[in-house]
Amino acid sequence: MMLVPVTYKGGIYQHDIVEDLIEDLGGYVVQKHILAQEVVLQCFVPRDDIELIREISRPLFGEVTDSPLVGTEIAIVSMSLEIHHLPHPSCDIAEYVRRLGAKSNMVSLARGPGKRIAGLNDEERDVINEHDIAVYLLGNFETCIEYKMPTLRRGIEVPIVLCGGPDIEVLKKIIDPPVDGYVGNVGRFMRRTKEADQLDKLDEIVAEITRVLEKKRDEIAKDPLSVSPARLMGVIREKIPEILDVTSPTPLTVQMAGLRVKLPYDTFAERLRHIEIEDGIQLGDIAEVHPSRMRDYILVRVLPFSETNTVI
């Protein structure tokens, strides 16, 4: 059964019918937002059943759209939190990918700006590595990008999409070894992205992120995960009810090959490891439970089939 990420948008009235349907079909609701009279569900559903969901939600005026970024956690790496980079373009991009279902976190570097003085510390490196992909938002000058990029990517193991002011060909030429994705002509700017051409640029960034993530998905598919992170999310929610009291917008953040559990590591890690998923298989058998560098959260990394010989 091939699960695909989609977004359901509809009225609050009888939306539980759609939610139940998704679960009955074997899908998972990753995020649920209720905004006044509207409900937005970001979910994974079986590819063959999308039409059925559309059919059933039609009388409720529900809308099902493809959302390739659902179930991913993206690090938007901004060079600083100064007025120079915020709210444009960093927040604009972070917000735009969020609209398409991704959970984006803004990672701002303590010493990101400048040319010679730019640097990346170990905490920043580890936090970026906890995400599925890192989107680097750099400046307008190719000289600076060429000079500082080797420093800023040191130790980064996740795919990088680089956004910078120069043209895409120039970016490709100056970055060595190459990164996974490039978007040119998006450097530092100090105006809101609201014109059609600026929105096209945001779409281009999303397209590039999607392309790189698809590649990563294909890699994962070659050695499938022992359990789907979305399923793990449901199990944790059921077995550790304390997660329901967490006020964070996404207490369980689904990633492509794991999930972030926003509970203190010291208190909950052992309990988490011993959760039974199915037929006596515990979470600790098929996933690694690490302390996250982000606050005192827990990071669960699901192991691939080749390491556990189990798929549930």
Place this chain on the structure above:
Amino acid sequence: MLAVEYFEVECPEPLGAEYYKQIANDVLLDHNLLKVVDKLHIFIDPRVPVFVAVGILRKITTVVRVGDFANVNPQEGKMTLVISDETYLAPMLKIFWERFGKDKVEQPDRFTVILYDVPVQAKEIEEIVVADPSESVHKDLIYALRCIAPEGFRLRSEVFTGSKFLFVASENTLAEDIGTLIKEKFALMGEVPP
């Protein structure tokens, strides 16, 4: 940038210059400084790296008076001011309190101020000077130029005189002969440094 007589951004990277022209335009526009700047020349060399902004200011003669942002309606025993722009509301109230006393000034809501039994005509009230934008223009300009300059350039040298200004920034110690560069950039505008 219609109001600025001369506006150039010089950079060895043409695309970078184009972006910085846009940034400078946006920042000056946001900070309402376009009508203040007469000439502006920005030079950026990311290879050094250095950022130089030199320019000429226009004389600001206008002051903000109560009549510019409020409608004064004299009534029997009182005067009602209908405020259309709140920006200068606080300094205006302060002036009224000092001049007439707090008991004679009432503000029932955000956009209304009522003066009771004040011994002046409506015309005089309208003429009261509330703010002088030229007082803060240098401060605003320094802030704007800090926003325009690349963020890592934290070593700065600024000179702001009556009508001329220069702003140099870099992440390295500024070169000793930076004065020559500044002179060159002023010469491009047909001016001499302050």
